[in-house]
Amino acid sequence: MSFFNVIKARFMISMKMYFRYPVNVLMTLFEPLMWLSPFYFMGKAFSVNGSIEGFEKYTGNSDYIGFMVLGFMVSAYVSMIFWSVGFSLKDEMRQGVLESNWSSPANRIALLLGRTLFQFLATTFEVILIGIVCHFAFGFTVNKNILKAIAFLLTGIIGLFGLGLLIASLVLIAKEAGPIVDITNSTLNALSGMAFPIKVMPRGFVFIALILPMTYVNDSIRALLLGQTPLMPLGKEFLIITISIFIFWIFGGYTFSKVERKCKRVGILGTH
Protein backbone atom coordinates (compact mmCIF):
# COMPACT_ATOMS: atom_id res chain seq x y z
CA MET A 1 0.00 0.00 0.00
CA SER A 2 1.54 3.28 -1.04
CA PHE A 3 2.27 6.03 1.46
CA PHE A 4 -0.32 8.36 -0.10
CA ASN A 5 -3.04 5.70 -0.26
CA VAL A 6 -2.65 5.13 3.46
CA ILE A 7 -2.87 8.85 4.13
CA LYS A 8 -5.97 9.10 1.94
CA ALA A 9 -7.67 6.15 3.66
CA ARG A 10 -6.95 7.53 7.13
CA PHE A 11 -8.06 10.99 6.02
CA MET A 12 -11.42 9.57 4.91
CA ILE A 13 -11.93 7.63 8.17
CA SER A 14 -11.22 10.73 10.25
CA MET A 15 -13.53 12.83 8.12
CA LYS A 16 -16.40 10.36 8.47
CA MET A 17 -15.95 10.17 12.23
CA TYR A 18 -15.80 13.96 12.52
CA PHE A 19 -19.06 14.49 10.66
CA ARG A 20 -20.67 11.59 12.51
CA TYR A 21 -20.69 13.73 15.67
CA PRO A 22 -21.84 17.16 14.45
CA VAL A 23 -22.18 18.54 17.97
CA ASN A 24 -18.39 18.93 17.93
CA VAL A 25 -18.66 21.53 15.18
CA LEU A 26 -21.17 23.49 17.23
CA MET A 27 -18.76 23.34 20.15
CA THR A 28 -16.27 25.32 18.09
CA LEU A 29 -18.54 28.32 18.44
CA PHE A 30 -18.70 27.94 22.19
CA GLU A 31 -15.12 26.96 23.07
CA PRO A 32 -13.42 30.31 22.40
CA LEU A 33 -16.00 32.02 24.59
CA MET A 34 -15.41 29.48 27.31
CA TRP A 35 -11.61 29.67 27.35
CA LEU A 36 -11.20 33.38 26.61
CA SER A 37 -13.92 34.85 28.84
CA PRO A 38 -11.92 34.45 32.08
CA PHE A 39 -9.02 36.35 30.47
CA TYR A 40 -11.34 38.93 28.93
CA PHE A 41 -13.18 39.75 32.14
CA MET A 42 -9.98 39.58 34.17
CA GLY A 43 -8.54 42.12 31.72
CA LYS A 44 -11.58 44.30 32.34
CA ALA A 45 -10.92 44.12 36.06
CA PHE A 46 -7.41 45.45 35.41
CA SER A 47 -8.30 48.11 32.88
CA VAL A 48 -8.59 51.80 33.52
CA ASN A 49 -10.52 53.74 30.85
CA GLY A 50 -10.40 50.72 28.51
CA SER A 51 -6.63 50.27 28.49
CA ILE A 52 -4.25 48.15 30.56
CA GLU A 53 -1.13 50.19 31.09
CA GLY A 54 0.88 47.34 32.61
CA PHE A 55 0.20 45.00 29.70
CA GLU A 56 1.21 47.70 27.24
CA LYS A 57 4.64 47.88 28.85
CA TYR A 58 5.21 44.20 28.04
CA THR A 59 3.81 44.02 24.50
CA GLY A 60 3.92 47.48 23.01
CA ASN A 61 0.17 47.99 22.86
CA SER A 62 -2.89 47.36 24.98
CA ASP A 63 -4.63 44.86 22.69
CA TYR A 64 -4.86 42.04 25.24
CA ILE A 65 -7.84 40.50 23.50
CA GLY A 66 -5.97 40.19 20.20
CA PHE A 67 -3.04 38.74 22.16
CA MET A 68 -5.29 36.11 23.78
CA VAL A 69 -7.25 35.21 20.66
CA LEU A 70 -4.13 34.68 18.54
CA GLY A 71 -2.56 32.63 21.35
CA PHE A 72 -5.74 30.58 21.50
CA MET A 73 -5.69 30.01 17.73
CA VAL A 74 -2.07 28.81 17.79
CA SER A 75 -2.82 26.60 20.79
CA ALA A 76 -5.69 25.04 18.80
CA TYR A 77 -3.11 23.75 16.31
CA VAL A 78 -0.77 22.55 19.05
CA SER A 79 -3.64 20.68 20.71
CA MET A 80 -4.72 19.28 17.35
CA ILE A 81 -1.31 17.70 16.79
CA PHE A 82 -1.01 16.30 20.29
CA TRP A 83 -4.57 14.99 20.56
CA SER A 84 -4.86 13.63 17.04
CA VAL A 85 -1.54 11.80 17.24
CA GLY A 86 -1.55 10.76 20.90
CA PHE A 87 -5.21 10.09 21.37
CA SER A 88 -5.77 8.33 18.08
CA LEU A 89 -3.46 5.56 19.27
CA LYS A 90 -5.36 5.16 22.53
CA ASP A 91 -8.67 5.22 20.66
CA GLU A 92 -7.49 2.45 18.37
CA MET A 93 -6.21 0.44 21.32
CA ARG A 94 -9.65 0.69 22.89
CA GLN A 95 -11.48 -0.07 19.67
CA GLY A 96 -9.22 -3.11 19.27
CA VAL A 97 -7.98 -2.12 15.80
CA LEU A 98 -4.47 -0.90 16.58
CA GLU A 99 -2.81 -4.30 16.29
CA SER A 100 -4.61 -5.21 13.07
CA ASN A 101 -3.85 -1.81 11.50
CA TRP A 102 -0.23 -2.11 12.44
CA SER A 103 -0.03 -5.67 11.17
CA SER A 104 -0.81 -4.34 7.69
CA PRO A 105 2.15 -3.39 5.49
CA ALA A 106 1.27 0.30 5.87
CA ASN A 107 3.77 2.94 6.89
CA ARG A 108 3.13 3.82 10.56
CA ILE A 109 3.94 7.48 10.11
CA ALA A 110 1.48 7.61 7.20
CA LEU A 111 -1.14 6.07 9.52
CA LEU A 112 -0.62 8.89 12.00
CA LEU A 113 -0.17 11.61 9.37
CA GLY A 114 -3.42 10.79 7.50
CA ARG A 115 -5.49 11.29 10.60
CA THR A 116 -3.66 14.48 11.54
CA LEU A 117 -4.06 15.90 8.06
CA PHE A 118 -7.83 15.86 8.29
CA GLN A 119 -7.68 17.26 11.81
CA PHE A 120 -5.48 20.06 10.47
CA LEU A 121 -8.17 21.05 7.95
CA ALA A 122 -10.91 20.78 10.56
CA THR A 123 -8.85 22.92 12.98
CA THR A 124 -8.27 25.54 10.27
CA PHE A 125 -12.01 25.72 9.71
CA GLU A 126 -12.51 26.01 13.47
CA VAL A 127 -9.84 28.72 13.79
CA ILE A 128 -11.68 30.80 11.17
CA LEU A 129 -14.88 30.34 13.18
CA ILE A 130 -13.01 31.33 16.36
CA GLY A 131 -11.92 34.54 14.64
CA ILE A 132 -15.48 35.36 13.63
CA VAL A 133 -16.94 34.52 17.06
CA CYS A 134 -14.25 36.56 18.84
CA HIS A 135 -14.76 39.49 16.49
CA PHE A 136 -18.39 39.74 17.51
CA ALA A 137 -17.94 38.75 21.17
CA PHE A 138 -14.74 40.63 22.06
CA GLY A 139 -14.11 43.00 19.15
CA PHE A 140 -11.09 41.03 17.89
CA THR A 141 -9.45 42.39 14.69
CA VAL A 142 -6.12 41.91 12.90
CA ASN A 143 -4.20 43.83 10.22
CA LYS A 144 -3.38 42.75 6.67
CA ASN A 145 -0.25 40.64 7.27
CA ILE A 146 -2.28 37.43 7.26
CA LEU A 147 -0.28 35.59 4.57
CA LYS A 148 3.04 36.25 6.31
CA ALA A 149 1.54 35.06 9.61
CA ILE A 150 0.31 31.85 7.92
CA ALA A 151 3.86 31.15 6.69
CA PHE A 152 5.17 31.32 10.26
CA LEU A 153 2.30 29.22 11.56
CA LEU A 154 2.59 26.46 8.93
CA THR A 155 6.33 26.11 9.46
CA GLY A 156 5.74 25.74 13.20
CA ILE A 157 3.02 23.12 12.68
CA ILE A 158 5.23 20.97 10.43
CA GLY A 159 7.85 20.92 13.18
CA LEU A 160 5.26 20.13 15.81
CA PHE A 161 4.24 16.94 14.06
CA GLY A 162 7.74 15.61 14.82
CA LEU A 163 7.05 16.35 18.48
CA GLY A 164 3.72 14.55 18.05
CA LEU A 165 5.66 11.39 17.16
CA LEU A 166 7.39 11.64 20.51
CA ILE A 167 4.02 11.87 22.24
CA ALA A 168 2.80 8.86 20.25
CA SER A 169 5.81 6.91 21.54
CA LEU A 170 4.95 7.80 25.13
CA VAL A 171 1.33 6.73 24.64
CA LEU A 172 2.46 3.38 23.20
CA ILE A 173 4.58 2.74 26.29
CA ALA A 174 2.20 4.10 28.94
CA LYS A 175 -0.98 2.72 27.26
CA GLU A 176 -2.78 5.85 28.36
CA ALA A 177 -3.16 9.08 26.46
CA GLY A 178 -5.23 11.51 28.55
CA PRO A 179 -2.76 12.71 31.20
CA ILE A 180 0.27 12.55 28.88
CA VAL A 181 -1.36 14.53 26.08
CA ASP A 182 -3.16 16.90 28.41
CA ILE A 183 -0.14 17.86 30.46
CA THR A 184 2.42 18.12 27.64
CA ASN A 185 -0.03 20.08 25.52
CA SER A 186 -0.97 22.51 28.28
CA THR A 187 2.61 22.96 29.48
CA LEU A 188 3.85 23.65 25.97
CA ASN A 189 1.05 26.13 25.36
CA ALA A 190 1.61 27.89 28.67
CA LEU A 191 5.40 28.08 28.37
CA SER A 192 5.28 29.34 24.80
CA GLY A 193 3.22 32.35 25.85
CA MET A 194 -0.26 31.38 24.75
CA ALA A 195 -1.92 33.56 27.38
CA PHE A 196 0.78 35.92 28.64
CA PRO A 197 4.06 37.47 27.46
CA ILE A 198 6.87 35.07 28.39
CA LYS A 199 8.78 37.88 30.15
CA VAL A 200 6.27 37.56 33.00
CA MET A 201 7.60 34.12 33.96
CA PRO A 202 10.54 33.48 36.32
CA ARG A 203 13.93 33.47 34.57
CA GLY A 204 14.28 29.65 34.46
CA PHE A 205 10.98 29.30 32.64
CA VAL A 206 11.84 32.11 30.23
CA PHE A 207 14.94 30.14 29.29
CA ILE A 208 12.80 27.05 28.54
CA ALA A 209 10.33 29.21 26.60
CA LEU A 210 13.12 30.55 24.42
CA ILE A 211 14.03 26.98 23.41
CA LEU A 212 10.47 26.24 22.26
CA PRO A 213 9.71 27.12 18.63
CA MET A 214 6.04 27.75 19.45
CA THR A 215 7.17 30.76 21.50
CA TYR A 216 8.42 32.32 18.26
CA VAL A 217 5.28 31.29 16.36
CA ASN A 218 3.11 33.05 18.95
CA ASP A 219 5.41 36.04 19.12
CA SER A 220 5.84 36.54 15.36
CA ILE A 221 2.13 36.17 14.61
CA ARG A 222 1.27 38.78 17.24
CA ALA A 223 3.95 41.11 15.89
CA LEU A 224 2.63 40.70 12.35
CA LEU A 225 -1.10 40.82 13.00
CA LEU A 226 -1.34 43.12 16.02
CA GLY A 227 1.78 45.26 15.66
CA GLN A 228 3.11 44.14 19.05
CA THR A 229 6.83 44.27 19.84
CA PRO A 230 8.57 40.96 18.95
CA LEU A 231 11.25 39.31 21.09
CA MET A 232 13.76 39.53 18.23
CA PRO A 233 13.78 40.39 14.48
CA LEU A 234 11.16 38.29 12.64
CA GLY A 235 13.75 36.86 10.21
CA LYS A 236 15.63 35.29 13.12
CA GLU A 237 12.41 33.92 14.58
CA PHE A 238 11.55 32.29 11.25
CA LEU A 239 15.00 30.70 11.10
CA ILE A 240 14.58 29.20 14.59
CA ILE A 241 11.14 27.81 13.69
CA THR A 242 12.57 26.25 10.48
CA ILE A 243 15.52 24.64 12.29
CA SER A 244 13.09 23.14 14.82
CA ILE A 245 11.43 21.14 12.02
CA PHE A 246 14.61 19.13 11.48
CA ILE A 247 15.31 18.68 15.20
CA PHE A 248 11.78 17.54 16.07
CA TRP A 249 11.43 15.24 13.07
CA ILE A 250 14.79 13.54 13.57
CA PHE A 251 14.33 13.12 17.31
CA GLY A 252 10.60 12.23 17.13
CA GLY A 253 11.01 9.86 14.19
CA TYR A 254 13.94 8.05 15.81
CA THR A 255 12.15 7.60 19.16
CA PHE A 256 8.93 6.48 17.49
CA SER A 257 10.64 3.82 15.37
CA LYS A 258 12.54 2.53 18.44
CA VAL A 259 9.36 2.28 20.54
CA GLU A 260 7.39 0.76 17.69
CA ARG A 261 10.03 -1.95 17.23
CA LYS A 262 10.04 -2.63 20.95
CA CYS A 263 6.22 -2.91 21.08
CA LYS A 264 6.23 -5.34 18.17
CA ARG A 265 9.02 -7.41 19.68
CA VAL A 266 7.37 -7.64 23.11
CA GLY A 267 3.90 -8.05 21.54
CA ILE A 268 2.05 -5.40 23.56
CA LEU A 269 0.20 -3.57 20.79
CA GLY A 270 -3.03 -5.45 21.33
CA THR A 271 -3.13 -4.99 25.10
CA HIS A 272 -4.16 -1.90 27.01
Place this chain on the structure above:
Amino acid sequence: MQSLRVIFAVAKKDIATLFRYPTWFISVIIWPLIFPLLYILTSFAYAGPDRRGLTVFQRVAGTENIMGYIIIGTMVWMAVNITMWNYGGYLREEQLRGTLESNWLCPVNKFSILLGAGILSMVLSIMFSLVGIIEYRLIYGIKFTGNLFEWIIVFLILFPGVYGLGMIFASLILWAKEVNAAVNVARGIMMILCGITYPIYIMPNWMQFLAKFLPFTFGIQAARDILIMDKTLVETVYNLILCLGEGVIFLVLGMFIFKSVEKRVKISGSLERF
Protein backbone atom coordinates in the same frame (compact mmCIF):
# COMPACT_ATOMS: atom_id res chain seq x y z
CA MET B 1 -28.75 -3.81 50.56
CA GLN B 2 -28.52 -4.97 46.95
CA SER B 3 -28.08 -1.36 45.85
CA LEU B 4 -25.15 -0.98 48.23
CA ARG B 5 -23.52 -4.08 46.75
CA VAL B 6 -23.93 -2.64 43.24
CA ILE B 7 -22.49 0.72 44.29
CA PHE B 8 -19.56 -1.03 45.95
CA ALA B 9 -18.93 -3.34 42.96
CA VAL B 10 -18.94 -0.45 40.45
CA ALA B 11 -16.66 1.65 42.65
CA LYS B 12 -14.27 -1.29 43.16
CA LYS B 13 -14.13 -1.95 39.43
CA ASP B 14 -13.47 1.72 38.64
CA ILE B 15 -10.77 2.10 41.27
CA ALA B 16 -9.07 -1.07 39.95
CA THR B 17 -9.14 0.43 36.42
CA LEU B 18 -7.74 3.70 37.76
CA PHE B 19 -4.76 1.98 39.35
CA ARG B 20 -4.20 -0.04 36.19
CA TYR B 21 -3.15 3.21 34.42
CA PRO B 22 -0.98 5.05 36.93
CA THR B 23 -0.41 8.08 34.69
CA TRP B 24 -3.42 9.75 36.39
CA PHE B 25 -1.09 10.35 39.33
CA ILE B 26 0.94 12.80 37.23
CA SER B 27 -2.25 14.79 36.65
CA VAL B 28 -3.02 14.89 40.37
CA ILE B 29 0.41 16.34 41.10
CA ILE B 30 0.83 18.68 38.13
CA TRP B 31 -2.64 20.02 37.24
CA PRO B 32 -3.36 21.86 40.49
CA LEU B 33 0.04 23.50 40.09
CA ILE B 34 -0.07 24.63 36.48
CA PHE B 35 -3.73 25.45 35.84
CA PRO B 36 -4.00 28.43 38.21
CA LEU B 37 -0.53 29.53 37.12
CA LEU B 38 -1.93 30.36 33.70
CA TYR B 39 -4.26 32.94 35.25
CA ILE B 40 -1.82 34.11 37.89
CA LEU B 41 0.84 34.89 35.28
CA THR B 42 -1.77 36.57 33.10
CA SER B 43 -2.73 38.76 36.03
CA PHE B 44 0.97 39.66 36.43
CA ALA B 45 1.10 40.50 32.72
CA TYR B 46 -1.90 42.79 33.10
CA ALA B 47 -0.33 44.33 36.20
CA GLY B 48 2.84 45.31 34.31
CA PRO B 49 6.55 44.87 35.13
CA ASP B 50 6.24 46.98 38.29
CA ARG B 51 3.00 45.13 39.31
CA ARG B 52 1.32 48.49 39.82
CA GLY B 53 -1.85 47.31 38.06
CA LEU B 54 -2.50 44.78 40.83
CA THR B 55 -3.91 47.54 43.03
CA VAL B 56 -6.70 48.08 40.46
CA PHE B 57 -7.67 44.40 40.61
CA GLN B 58 -7.34 44.30 44.40
CA ARG B 59 -9.86 47.13 44.66
CA VAL B 60 -12.31 45.30 42.39
CA ALA B 61 -11.86 41.86 43.98
CA GLY B 62 -11.99 43.11 47.56
CA THR B 63 -8.86 41.27 48.70
CA GLU B 64 -5.12 41.80 48.56
CA ASN B 65 -4.55 38.07 48.18
CA ILE B 66 -4.90 37.95 44.38
CA MET B 67 -3.10 34.62 44.01
CA GLY B 68 -5.36 33.07 46.61
CA TYR B 69 -8.40 34.59 44.91
CA ILE B 70 -7.51 32.99 41.58
CA ILE B 71 -6.39 29.70 43.12
CA ILE B 72 -9.66 29.11 44.99
CA GLY B 73 -11.70 29.79 41.84
CA THR B 74 -9.62 27.46 39.71
CA MET B 75 -9.49 24.78 42.42
CA VAL B 76 -13.29 24.58 42.59
CA TRP B 77 -13.44 24.59 38.80
CA MET B 78 -10.99 21.69 38.64
CA ALA B 79 -13.02 19.64 41.12
CA VAL B 80 -16.14 20.17 38.99
CA ASN B 81 -14.17 19.47 35.80
CA ILE B 82 -12.88 16.11 37.07
CA THR B 83 -16.35 15.06 38.09
CA MET B 84 -17.77 16.08 34.73
CA TRP B 85 -15.21 14.04 32.79
CA ASN B 86 -15.30 10.96 35.00
CA TYR B 87 -18.84 10.91 36.22
CA GLY B 88 -20.57 12.74 33.35
CA GLY B 89 -18.77 10.58 30.79
CA TYR B 90 -19.11 7.31 32.71
CA LEU B 91 -22.02 5.80 30.79
CA ARG B 92 -20.49 6.83 27.47
CA GLU B 93 -17.23 5.13 28.45
CA GLU B 94 -19.15 1.92 29.18
CA GLN B 95 -20.91 2.33 25.84
CA LEU B 96 -17.58 2.59 24.01
CA ARG B 97 -16.21 -0.46 25.81
CA GLY B 98 -19.31 -2.38 24.77
CA THR B 99 -20.28 -3.23 28.35
CA LEU B 100 -23.15 -0.81 28.89
CA GLU B 101 -25.92 -2.95 27.46
CA SER B 102 -24.86 -6.09 29.33
CA ASN B 103 -24.62 -4.13 32.60
CA TRP B 104 -28.00 -2.59 31.93
CA LEU B 105 -29.57 -6.02 31.51
CA CYS B 106 -28.60 -6.95 35.08
CA PRO B 107 -31.56 -6.95 37.47
CA VAL B 108 -30.22 -4.05 39.51
CA ASN B 109 -31.22 -0.45 40.06
CA LYS B 110 -29.53 1.54 37.27
CA PHE B 111 -29.27 4.53 39.52
CA SER B 112 -26.95 2.50 41.79
CA ILE B 113 -24.54 2.02 38.87
CA LEU B 114 -24.33 5.77 38.46
CA LEU B 115 -23.87 6.30 42.20
CA GLY B 116 -21.04 3.76 42.21
CA ALA B 117 -19.36 5.69 39.42
CA GLY B 118 -19.65 8.83 41.53
CA ILE B 119 -17.42 7.37 44.23
CA LEU B 120 -14.35 7.38 41.98
CA SER B 121 -15.01 10.99 40.97
CA MET B 122 -15.35 11.92 44.62
CA VAL B 123 -12.06 10.21 45.51
CA LEU B 124 -10.30 12.01 42.64
CA SER B 125 -11.82 15.40 43.51
CA ILE B 126 -10.74 15.04 47.14
CA MET B 127 -7.21 14.03 46.08
CA PHE B 128 -6.92 16.97 43.66
CA SER B 129 -8.10 19.41 46.30
CA LEU B 130 -5.84 18.02 49.03
CA VAL B 131 -2.76 17.94 46.81
CA GLY B 132 -3.69 21.42 45.56
CA ILE B 133 -3.93 22.90 49.06
CA ILE B 134 -0.57 21.40 50.04
CA GLU B 135 1.11 22.63 46.85
CA TYR B 136 -0.39 26.11 47.07
CA ARG B 137 0.75 26.40 50.67
CA LEU B 138 4.28 25.12 50.07
CA ILE B 139 5.02 26.35 46.54
CA TYR B 140 2.94 29.50 46.09
CA GLY B 141 3.07 30.40 49.80
CA ILE B 142 -0.69 30.95 50.03
CA LYS B 143 -1.87 31.35 53.62
CA PHE B 144 -5.24 29.67 53.99
CA THR B 145 -7.62 30.82 56.69
CA GLY B 146 -10.39 28.89 58.46
CA ASN B 147 -10.13 25.39 59.95
CA LEU B 148 -10.44 21.84 58.66
CA PHE B 149 -14.11 21.56 59.65
CA GLU B 150 -14.98 24.72 57.69
CA TRP B 151 -13.03 23.50 54.66
CA ILE B 152 -14.92 20.18 54.69
CA ILE B 153 -18.26 21.99 54.92
CA VAL B 154 -17.38 24.18 51.92
CA PHE B 155 -16.32 21.10 49.98
CA LEU B 156 -19.46 19.14 50.89
CA ILE B 157 -21.93 21.84 49.92
CA LEU B 158 -20.56 21.74 46.37
CA PHE B 159 -21.29 18.03 45.93
CA PRO B 160 -25.08 18.05 45.31
CA GLY B 161 -24.63 20.58 42.49
CA VAL B 162 -21.65 18.80 40.99
CA TYR B 163 -23.36 15.40 41.00
CA GLY B 164 -26.69 16.79 39.90
CA LEU B 165 -25.05 18.41 36.90
CA GLY B 166 -22.97 15.26 36.31
CA MET B 167 -26.12 13.16 36.30
CA ILE B 168 -27.84 15.47 33.83
CA PHE B 169 -24.86 15.24 31.50
CA ALA B 170 -24.37 11.49 31.94
CA SER B 171 -27.98 11.07 30.82
CA LEU B 172 -27.75 13.50 27.92
CA ILE B 173 -24.52 11.87 26.73
CA LEU B 174 -26.25 8.49 26.76
CA TRP B 175 -28.79 9.98 24.43
CA ALA B 176 -26.62 12.30 22.29
CA LYS B 177 -23.59 9.93 22.28
CA GLU B 178 -21.01 12.66 22.52
CA VAL B 179 -19.01 13.41 25.65
CA ASN B 180 -16.65 16.23 24.73
CA ALA B 181 -19.31 18.67 23.66
CA ALA B 182 -21.52 18.06 26.69
CA VAL B 183 -18.68 18.31 29.20
CA ASN B 184 -17.33 21.42 27.52
CA VAL B 185 -20.71 23.12 27.72
CA ALA B 186 -20.99 22.35 31.44
CA ARG B 187 -17.50 23.40 32.44
CA GLY B 188 -17.56 26.29 29.97
CA ILE B 189 -20.70 27.79 31.46
CA MET B 190 -19.10 27.56 34.87
CA MET B 191 -15.88 29.09 33.57
CA ILE B 192 -17.67 32.06 32.02
CA LEU B 193 -20.35 32.76 34.59
CA CYS B 194 -19.11 31.69 38.02
CA GLY B 195 -16.20 34.12 38.28
CA ILE B 196 -13.34 31.72 38.72
CA THR B 197 -10.76 34.45 38.09
CA TYR B 198 -12.74 37.68 38.51
CA PRO B 199 -15.61 39.07 40.57
CA ILE B 200 -18.90 38.42 38.79
CA TYR B 201 -20.03 42.04 38.93
CA ILE B 202 -17.45 42.83 36.23
CA MET B 203 -19.81 41.02 33.81
CA PRO B 204 -22.85 42.60 32.14
CA ASN B 205 -26.08 42.49 34.18
CA TRP B 206 -27.69 39.71 32.16
CA MET B 207 -24.67 37.46 32.75
CA GLN B 208 -24.73 38.23 36.47
CA PHE B 209 -28.38 37.26 36.48
CA LEU B 210 -27.61 33.88 34.84
CA ALA B 211 -24.67 33.30 37.21
CA LYS B 212 -27.04 33.36 40.16
CA PHE B 213 -28.74 30.19 38.89
CA LEU B 214 -25.53 28.20 39.28
CA PRO B 215 -24.64 26.81 42.71
CA PHE B 216 -20.92 27.08 41.94
CA THR B 217 -21.08 30.90 41.85
CA PHE B 218 -22.03 30.85 45.53
CA GLY B 219 -19.77 27.86 46.26
CA ILE B 220 -16.71 29.69 44.95
CA GLN B 221 -17.62 32.81 46.91
CA ALA B 222 -18.11 30.77 50.09
CA ALA B 223 -14.77 29.02 49.52
CA ARG B 224 -13.02 32.38 49.07
CA ASP B 225 -14.71 33.76 52.19
CA ILE B 226 -13.59 30.82 54.32
CA LEU B 227 -10.21 29.94 52.81
CA ILE B 228 -8.64 33.33 52.15
CA MET B 229 -10.81 36.07 53.64
CA ASP B 230 -10.89 34.62 57.17
CA LYS B 231 -14.67 34.72 57.43
CA THR B 232 -16.65 32.24 59.53
CA LEU B 233 -19.36 29.87 58.28
CA VAL B 234 -21.99 32.17 59.77
CA GLU B 235 -20.62 35.18 57.91
CA THR B 236 -20.94 33.40 54.57
CA VAL B 237 -24.11 31.47 55.38
CA TYR B 238 -25.99 33.19 52.53
CA ASN B 239 -23.59 31.70 49.95
CA LEU B 240 -23.60 28.30 51.65
CA ILE B 241 -27.38 28.03 51.67
CA LEU B 242 -27.78 29.13 48.06
CA CYS B 243 -25.03 26.77 46.89
CA LEU B 244 -26.60 23.85 48.74
CA GLY B 245 -30.19 24.73 47.80
CA GLU B 246 -29.50 25.14 44.11
CA GLY B 247 -27.31 22.00 44.22
CA VAL B 248 -30.21 19.94 45.59
CA ILE B 249 -32.45 21.26 42.79
CA PHE B 250 -29.81 20.15 40.26
CA LEU B 251 -29.66 16.74 41.93
CA VAL B 252 -33.43 16.20 41.75
CA LEU B 253 -33.45 17.41 38.15
CA GLY B 254 -30.56 15.03 37.36
CA MET B 255 -32.43 12.04 38.79
CA PHE B 256 -35.54 12.93 36.84
CA ILE B 257 -33.65 13.35 33.54
CA PHE B 258 -31.72 10.12 34.14
CA LYS B 259 -34.96 8.16 34.60
CA SER B 260 -36.49 9.69 31.44
CA VAL B 261 -33.45 9.04 29.27
CA GLU B 262 -33.07 5.51 30.63
CA LYS B 263 -36.65 4.75 29.62
CA ARG B 264 -36.19 6.38 26.23
CA VAL B 265 -32.99 4.53 25.25
CA LYS B 266 -34.48 1.21 26.37
CA ILE B 267 -37.53 1.72 24.18
CA SER B 268 -35.46 2.80 21.16
CA GLY B 269 -32.92 0.00 21.81
CA SER B 270 -30.01 2.38 21.30
CA LEU B 271 -27.94 1.49 24.35
CA GLU B 272 -25.23 -0.33 22.45
CA ARG B 273 -25.01 2.17 19.59
CA PHE B 274 -22.30 4.82 19.43
